[in-house]
Structure formats: C-alpha cells, structure tokens
Amino acid sequence: MSAPQHHHAYRCPELLIAGAWRRGGGERRQTIVNPADGQTLDELALASAKDLQDTLRASAEGFELWRRVPAHQRGERLARGVARLRERCEHIATLLTLEQGKPLAEARAECLMAADLIQWYAEEARRVYGRVVPARQPDSRMTVLKQPVGPVAAFSPWNFPLVLSARKLGGALAAGCSIVLKGAEETPASVAAMVACLAEELPPGALQLVYGVPAEVSETLIASPVIRKLSFTGSVPVGRHLAQLAGRHLKRITLELGGHAPVIVCEDADLARAVPLMVAHKFRNAGQACLAPTRFYVARRLYGDFIDAFAQASRALVLGPGLAPGTQMGPLANQRRRAAVLDLIERSVQRGARRLASEAPAGGCFVAPTLLADAPQDLPAMQDEPFGPVACVAPFDQLDEAIARANDNAYGLAGYLFTDSAKAILKVSERLEVGSLAINGLGVSVPEAPFGGVKDSGHGSESGIEGMEAYLDTRFTHFVA
Ligand SMILES: NC(=O)c1ccc[n+]([C@@H]2O[C@H](COP(=O)([O-])OP(=O)(O)OC[C@H]3O[C@@H](n4cnc5c(N)ncnc54)[C@H](O)[C@@H]3O)[C@@H](O)[C@H]2O)c1
Numbered sequence: 001m002s003a004p005q006h007h008h009a010y011r012c013p014e015l016l017i018a019g020a021w022r023r024g025g026g027e028r029r030q031t032i033v034n035p036a037d038g039q040t041l042d043e044l045a046l047a048s049a050k051d052l053q054d055t056l057r058a059s060a061e062g063f064e065l066w067r068r069v070p071a072h073q074r075g076e077r078l079a080r081g082v083a084r085l086r087e088r089c090e091h092i093a094t095l096l097t098l099e100q101g102k103p104l105a106e107a108r109a110e111c112l113m114a115a116d117l118i119q120w121y122a123e124e125a126r127r128v129y130g131r132v133v134p135a136r137q138p139d140s141r142m143t144v145l146k147q148p149v150g151p152v153a154a155f156s157p158w159n160f161p162l163v164l165s166a167r168k169l170g171g172a173l174a175a176g177c178s179i180v181l182k183g184a185e186e187t188p189a190s191v192a193a194m195v196a197c198l199a200e201e202l203p204p205g206a207l208q209l210v211y212g213v214p215a216e217v218s219e220t221l222i223a224s225p226v227i228r229k230l231s232f233t234g235s236v237p238v239g240r241h242l243a244q245l246a247g248r249h250l251k252r253i254t255l256e257l258g259g260h261a262p263v264i265v266c267e268d269a270d271l272a273r274a275v276p277l278m279v280a281h282k283f284r285n286a287g288q289a290c291l292a293p294t295r296f297y298v299a300r301r302l303y304g305d306f307i308d309a310f311a312q313a314s315r316a317l318v319l320g321p322g323l324a325p326g327t328q329m330g331p332l333a334n335q336r337r338r339a340a341v342l343d344l345i346e347r348s349v350q351r352g353a354r355r356l357a358s359e360a361p362a363g364g365c366f367v368a369p370t371l372l373a374d375a376p377q378d379l380p381a382m383q384d385e386p387f388g389p390v391a392c393v394a395p396f397d398q399l400d401e402a403i404a405r406a407n408d409n410a411y412g413l414a415g416y417l418f419t420d421s422a423k424a425i426l427k428v429s430e431r432l433e434v435g436s437l438a439i440n441g442l443g444v445s446v447p448e449a450p451f452g453g454v455k456d457s458g459h460g461s462e463s464g465i466e467g468m469e470a471y472l473d474t475r476f477t478h479f480v481a
C-alpha cells in the first residue's frame, strides 16, 4: 500500500454527528484509493460504537426539531442548501472524480443532478396534502393526515454517491424526517461536501453522516427503536440481508438493488439515433450504473449493422484518468470491480460469445469497453449484472421472443425500446417487467418521476411523489363535535 499522497484537493471527511463534525472514534481505518492510478489519497477514520449511539440520540432530537419547522420553511431551507451545492459544484466534482474515477464532466453532471433532485423535493415539501373524507354522521369530520415517518437510516453506494444519497436526503428532509446517512466508505469526501451544504441550514441531528464497518452500522441503526425507516441502494445480497433485519425489527424499507437493462431494437429503429445514445449511456461511469443498458436484443435485419456501429462508437471512446481533459471513460471504481468484470468477460467468451473490444490503458482499474456478440440467453454476462463496461447483443425474429428473453432475468429496473411502431410500443409497455421504460431515448431517471424496480431490483420508489410518500405515515382522524 502506498503512502497517502494528499492530493491538493483531497482530504477524508469527518463524521457529522449531532450538528458537529468529529473524527470517527473507531479503531478501523479505510484507505481511500484513486482508481485512476492506484495511489492512496487518504485514510478515513470509521465510527465507533459510541459514535453510533450518539448519532441515534441526536437523530431522535433532530427529528423533534425539524418536524416542527413549517413545510414551506423546510423547502426554503433545503433550497438554500441546494444553491450552496451548485456554487461548490466544481470542488465537489473534483473530489468525486479523485475518489471514484468518473470523468470530471460526469462528476459535474452528477453534482448538478443531485442538486436538481433535492430542489424538486424542496419544492414538493409544501404540497404534502392530506384529504377530507365525507363524514358518516352529522357534526363530525374525517381527515387523513400525512406525517413524517420518523428518523431514517439511509445507505448509499459508491457508483453515484451524490445522486443516490440526494434521493434519500431530499425525500426524508422535505417530508420532515431526520436522516442518518451511511455513505459508501470508498467515496466519502464528495458526499460529505454535499452534506455540509445542506447541514448549514438544518437543526443539529436532522442530517447526520457516518462511515463505519457497514454491518456494524446497519445492525446498530436498524435494531434501534429510534429508526423508523430504511432506504438502501446497492447489491442484491446486501439488500436481502437488510430486508431481513428490517423484517425482524418491523421497519419500513425501500430497496434499489441494481438491474440488467434490456434494450429492444425493432426492425424500423433508427440506428443513427439509437447507437450513439446507447453507447454514451452504456459507458457512462464505465458502466457502473444500475440503469445502464446491458442486454441488447436487435431485430435480425439490423443485427450486423448494429454490431458494427456499436463497436465502432465504443472503440472511439477516449479512456483515461477522470481529471485529464478529453477523457470520456474513466477507470472502474476499484480493483474488486475490475477483477469481477474481467472474470465475467472471460467466462462469457469461454461459453462462445464473440468479443469486440478495444485496449484499456495500463495501470489503474481500467477495463476496455466490450461488446459480447451472438450472446446466448444463458451466457454469464446475460444473466449476471455486469456493473462495468460490458454489453451483450443477440438477434431476434419476433417481438414476442425479444420480450420473453428480456424478461428472462432476475432483475427488473430499467428497460429501453427503439421503434416507431405503435403496436410494438403498446406491447412492450404492457409486458416488459421493469420499473422504468424509455422509448427512443434514455430518460428513465428524472427528479419528478418515480424510479424503482420490480423482481430482484427491489421495491418502493425514489423521486417523484412516490419518493416523498416513502417517508410519510398516514393517519386517519375521526372527530365528532
Ligand atoms: N443499485 C446500485 O446502484 C448499485 C450500487 C453499487 C453496487 N451495486 C451492486 O453491487 C455489486 C457489488 O458491488 P460491491 O462490491 O460494492 O457490493 P457490496 O454488496 O459489497 O456493497 C455494496 C454497498 O453496500 C454496502 N454494504 C455492504 N454490506 C453492508 C451491510 N451489512 N450493511 C449496510 N451496507 C452494507 C457497502 O458499503 C457498499 O456501499 C455490483 O456488482 C452491483 O451489482 C449496485
């Protein structure tokens, strides 16, 4: 392990507990590595058991303070935090690129997307309406009230640390909940810088940030009677484990557990439009996105042309360190991911897939953009989420066959369709087992619409009014005068 380089812009953050930043008191440290060159950036001090108990106490106190702030003021205060986030975007994006690897332009876009997400929730805070139900007897009133569910524990991953934390922070805080965020230990500084923008506007304990040993943090928070709701984005095994803990302690839970998005390219599709969109979307963040298009089912008539165009556009991508000007695809976020992706490619090639790939830069965690053509349905890369710069492609003859193969996967998060045929659009919209479908585009995730999955991709939605509802309890009041 190399000594910390202390890049001029990079320092590991402290934890935000009860309104004050403090160094994690635990014995363990997490080494933060720049995936572009393998250099150590800094060491993160993790939370102790006492830090977590202090966090729980402050979360209960912060909830009592924050829930009493009128909704329109909550919105205004969050909006001020969002303005600060936009002002500090360049600094935060640089931290994100250093610790996560994505190109600086993508890091900036992520920071601004996180700002948009929280802004939408800030505006929505004042629109959390209840309703009046016609009463069953004279001189009485029946009302339905929406109330914040209580202190929330949220767990966000390393691939889109800002966006995937912002969805949880925005919803919980706008609804009037307090929230403890456990960010991903691999990417701590960018999230801390975003949290700092918001925390300046909030009472102590309303928003807290911890990093720790993940299992210790989740078990402590979920078992505590203080915490009323969980939200997790990450892998299926960890999601299953947290769902079991949530069940044991009867906590509400929202789970976003990844995807293996099918793309159906019909015979009438415009390849000149579809291919550049899908190549950019596929290789954004080096493919480490739950909504990335990964399984292409292409009408046989277009199959050869699609492969040629896709492979050519992928080869043209400029790979390099995220901070280097002109870089279009950075490294994977860590060596663990690189090893897993290379293994998936090798196993798939051994099973007969045709590999079309360019060269990856030496050093760091780079993997070349890879297309696996003539992919049978049981190919490892067709079944397992690649979470890297790997796409599979196979031809189809009938739309029903393409839909059946698209649905033949444990995941059901995003899906994509390219066609102008109304019949095909209706059929796929009805039958594709996904939480979000984009037709002739890539917009499956926007602040004002719900984002969530079916099957092993999890349950519940984030963003949109559904994302707000996830942080609200419903209370019926029947009043007789
Ligand atoms: N849905 C997404 O956006 C998303 C994000 C990251 C990873 N993933 C999936 O996870 C796979 C592997 O990634 P990984 O190696 O980082 O996975 P992992 O399962 O080891 O960790 C995923 C995240 O969960 C957290 N975590 C792990 N154990 C936990 C626990 N007991 N309690 C609370 N949090 C815990 C980690 O800190 C990390 O941020 C990827 O291939 C991908 O399929 C999905």
Ligand SMILES: O=S(=O)(O)c1ccc(CO)cc1
Pocket (backbone or CB within 6 Å): 113, 159, 160, 163, 288, 289, 290, 291, 445, 446
């Ligand atoms: O940046 S977004 O397109 O909104 C986005 C949403 C979800 C995920 C999950 O990995 C990644 C990026």
